[in-house]
Amino acid sequence: MRDALLVIAWASGLVILAWIVLLLYVRRQLLVLWREPVMKYPILIIESDDWGAGPLIQAEALEQLRALLQKHSDDMGRPAVMTLGVILEVADTQAMAKHPGSYLGEDVRSPVYAGLRAVMERGVREGVFALQLHGQCHYWPSSLLAAASQAPVAAWLYGPPHPRSEELPSWLQARWTDASRLPSRPLPADAIAAATTKEAEFWRNAFGWVPDVAVPTTFVWTEAVESAWASAGIRCVVTPGRRYTRREADGNPGGVDKLIRNGQRGQGDILYVVRDAYFEPALGHVAHDLTAAVLRKWKARRPCLAEMHRYNFLDEENLQSSLRALDGALSSVLRAVPALRFLATEKLADAMRARDPELIEGAFVPRFKAWLVRIREIPRFRKLCLASGLAVPFALLERVL
Numbered sequence: 570m571r572d573a574l575l576v577i578a579w580a581s582g583l584v585i586l587a588w589i590v591l592l593l594y595v596r597r598q599l600l601v602l603w604r605e606p607v608m609k610y611p612i613l614i615i616e617s618d619d620w621g622a623g624p625l626i627q628a629e630a631l632e633q634l635r636a637l638l639q640k641h642s643d644d645m646g647r648p649a650v651m652t653l654g655v656i657l658e659v660a661d662t663q664a665m666a667k668h669p670g671s672y673l674g675e676d677v678r679s680p681v682y683a684g685l686r687a688v689m690e691r692g693v694r695e696g697v698f699a700l701q702l703h704g705q706c707h708y709w710p711s712s713l714l715a716a717a718s719q720a721p722v723a724a725w726l727y728g729p730p731h732p733r734s735e736e737l738p739s740w741l742q743a744r745w746t747d748a749s750r751l752p753s754r755p756l757p758a759d760a761i762a763a764a765t766t767k768e769a770e771f772w773r774n775a776f777g778w779v780p781d782v783a784v785p786t787t788f789v790w791t792e793a794v795e796s797a798w799a800s801a802g803i804r805c806v807v808t809p810g811r812r813y814t815r816r817e818a819d820g821n822p823g824g825v826d827k828l829i830r831n832g833q834r835g836q837g838d839i840l841y842v843v844r845d846a847y848f849e850p851a852l853g854h855v856a857h858d859l860t861a862a863v864l865r866k867w868k869a870r871r872p873c874l875a876e877m878h879r880y881n882f883l884d885e886e887n888l889q890s891s892l893r894a895l896d897g898a899l900s901s902v903l904r905a906v907p908a909l910r911f912l913a914t915e916k917l918a919d920a921m922r923a924r925d926p927e928l929i930e931g932a933f934v935p936r937f938k939a940w941l942v943r944i945r946e947i948p949r950f951r952k953l954c955l956a957s958g959l960a961v962p963f964a965l966l967e968r969v970l
């Protein structure tokens with residue numbers, strides 16, 4: 570009997586030792602997931618990029634979106650919010666055709682964009698739009714000029730007025746890397762500093778205030794860009810959960826130098842948020858996809874930042890079908906998630922920074938429950954928990970709590 574007890578004690582000791590080794594092995598991820606803010610309510614932010622200098626149909630599209638967002642409100646009476654990632658300038662193709670070899674831009678202060686600026690500002694006043702810096706241009710101008718020997722780039726640069734940046738080769742749409750040749754190369758630090766200062770000045774000139782939030786074009790940016798943004802007054806960067814620093818030989822984003830969680834801090838105390846949900850009606854996403862994304866995020870007590878680009882709304886046919894899809898999706902998600910709250914990304918970032926008890930959970934038990942859900946994401950951890958039996962105490966804890 571005594572021998573049997575000794576064997577059981579030994580075996581239990583070995584199992585517990587294995588659990589300790591396993592937990593120590595993933596301690597960094599466990600800690601990162603513990604520190605990530607835990608939301609008190611399900612949150613939905615529609616994040617829409619590329620608005621600004623470009624096709625003139627945008628003013629009409631935003632007018633219709635403004636009216637649509639007003640129709641949907643959360644149980645606090647706040648309307649649905651769509652952030653607009655704003656591009657301040659696009660190539661002035663008519664002027665460039667007269668002066669080939671020089672880059673000339675047309676910016677949102679031009680009278681042709683007066684209607685667009687007016688609807689953006691009205692939407693901001695009404696609380697349905699929140700403007701975020703997407704970039705002076707959706708490209709690095711000298712990279713574009715250097716690539717102008719390629720026929721599609723030349724056709725874009727010297728073609729019809731108010732061109733769509735979406736029509737450029739995707740690698741050239743990255744602003745913060747020299748993608749004139751692939752793989753792309755880093756830009757000089759002084760050029761980055763000058764460009765970010767210019768962006769901030771332009772923005773202040775166009776809108777009268779400094780943007781809080783930046784969304785890197787194609788999610789390619791570097792430590793130098795982030796540092797320059799922080800100096801220019803940017804306090805939050807929207808990320809896909811990682812930082813890409815270049816475009817690879819095949820044109821795809823690459824050179825990941827950082828994995829990112831909500832609330833994590835970067836250069837100059839910039840706060841990151843993670844946008845990794847998608848609602849692009851033109852790609853076939855339907856109401857169910859948005860509701861599923863909100864519920865998936867809520868399960869781990871995270872906010873849902875759903876990406877929905879301008880390209881869904883750039884011609885009359887797409888505009889109407891995308892508006893219908895968004896309308897239906899907002900109705901569905903409010904029905905399925907009655908506690909849902911709408912919020913602008915800058916407000917979410919402020920709440921994370923201040924650990925605002927109105928939105929961010931501070932109590933141990935709810936935070937621990939969220940952590941138990943989140944740790945399942947650690948690669949191979951779930952399998953190792955099952956194999957070692959550590960899944961049992963975790964499951965018991967989840968049930969008790």
Ligand SMILES: [Zn+2]
Pocket residue numbers: 618619703707786787
């Ligand atoms: Zn973009």
